[in-house]
Amino acid sequence: MPIAHEDAVNVGRLIQFALQPKCMPFDEPEYRELLRAYEDRSEFRASVEGVVEGLGLRVLLVNDRGLFLGAEDESAFSQSPSAFRGSRVSGDDRLLDGLVELAIAATLFPRQRDLEDDVLAARPPVTVPDVDRTLRELVEALKQQQREEPESGADPIEQGLWEAWRVYESRPSYRRTETGRASANSTFRIIEQHLDCLCESGCFTADRQRNPSRYRPTLRYQVLVQEMAATRLYRRVAEAMQSLQDGTAPVAESEG
Numbered sequence: 001m002p003i004a005h006e007d008a009v010n011v012g013r014l015i016q017f018a019l020q021p022k023c024m025p026f027d028e029p030e031y032r033e034l035l036r037a038y039e040d041r042s043e044f045r046a047s048v049e050g051v052v053e054g055l056g057l058r059v060l061l062v063n064d065r066g067l068f069l070g071a072e073d074e075s076a077f078s079q080s081p082s083a084f085r086g087s088r089v090s091g092d093d094r095l096l097d098g099l100v101e102l103a104i105a106a107t108l109f110p111r112q113r114d115l116e117d118d119v120l121a122a123r124p125p126v127t128v129p130d131v132d133r134t135l136r137e138l139v140e141a142l143k144q145q146q147r148e149e150p151e152s153g154a155d156p157i158e159q160g161l162w163e164a165w166r167v168y169e170s171r172p173s174y175r176r177t178e179t180g181r182a183s184a185n186s187t188f189r190i191i192e193q194h195l196d197c198l199c200e201s202g203c204f205t206a207d208r209q210r211n212p213s214r215y216r217p218t219l220r221y222q223v224l225v226q227e228m229a230a231t232r233l234y235r236r237v238a239e240a241m242q243s244l245q246d247g248t249a250p251v252a253e254s255e256g
Contacts (some may be wrong), residue, residue, distance in 0.1 A: 003047050010034055011047045015055070018067035019077070021202025021220055025066055038062055061119065061223050070140045092167045097187040099135065100163040100187075100194050105225045107134040108217055110241050113227045116165050119222050125207070125214035132173055134241075138163040157236055217247045 003011070014034040015024050025031045037044045041063065052059055056075025061068040071078040108123045108129050108170075109115050142161055171187050195215045198204045203221035207214040217225075228234050 004045075007044060007047060009036065010044070011051055011165040014038065014048055014067060015051060015069075018069050021039060022144075024064075025064060031066075032064070035062065035064060035067065036046055038067065045249070060216075060227055063120075065219055068220060070224065070227050095160070096167045096171070096190060097194070099161075099168055100131070100191055102234065103131050103135040103138060104198070105196060105228065106138065106190070106237055106241050107131050108222075109225060109229075109238075112238055112242060115226055115238075119218065119226055123217050123222060125216040126195075127212040128188050128191045128195065129212060131195075133192075135168060135187065136173075138237065138240055139168060141243050145240060145243065157233055160233075161236065 011032065015035075017025075017028065017034065018030045021222050023031065025035055038048055039045075049059060052069065055077065056072040057077060058070045058072065059067065060070045068148070069077075104126070107126050142165055146158070146162065168187065171190070173187050195204060195206070198221065199215070202218060204215045204217055204223070207216070
């Protein structure tokens with residue numbers, strides 16, 4: 001049966017709300033009504049899921065706090081690395097960006113069982129020094145594991161992580177500029193830029209009245225991390241972090 005015009009409009013409205021990460025059902029009565037229609041009406045839900053699939057998206061979670069979507073690699077809504085820094089950046093910067101994003105997730109979910117917790121349970125806030133500490137611990141764990149299993153270096157995932165930590169180790173943790181901020185190439189500043197970007201995309205909220213600033217993850221970010229946890233790269237990072245929890249890898253001292 002063809003979808004009615006009104007329902008077609010409402011399908012588009014619901015997806016539009018979902019694609020605005022800072023749009024909350026608590027503030028939007030229409031959004032709340034559309035979420036109820038998704039839950040209560042199977043034909044409306046099927047229409048939403050069909051359009052979502054056609055856009056190269058996936059429904060990750062639906063509840064009274066919103067419709068949460070993930071993007072397939074080929075989707076027009078999938079963010080490329082250039083969306084963060086632009087196209088004129090070095091390969092080293094892109095490697096570092098990926099490592100920082102993984103470290104932010106690993107700081108919030110350091111153990112596999114953390115990822116198995118209720119996705120609605122709030123996670124504690126993190127700071128830039130927290131993420132930098134995770135990165136340095138992660139680098140030491142990966143280096144130790146490579147020494148123990150040198151043949152694994154031929155694997156593309158392992159090779160990419162090795163290149164990323166090489167770049168990370170070459171950067172200073174913290175270097176103050178004349179204005180009092182961390183210098184652009186310091187790891188503290190790069191982490192701060194990523195957290196600020198995640199705030200803009202509705203994945204974190206920032207408390208800048210504290211020193212250092214506290215970044216609290218939103219439900220949107222927690223849902224996305226649980227989705228990312230299925231990837232081989234994230235599982236490799238989680239394995240290295242677990243070795244730290246088990247005491248089987250050395251822990252680096254934070255320099256910041």
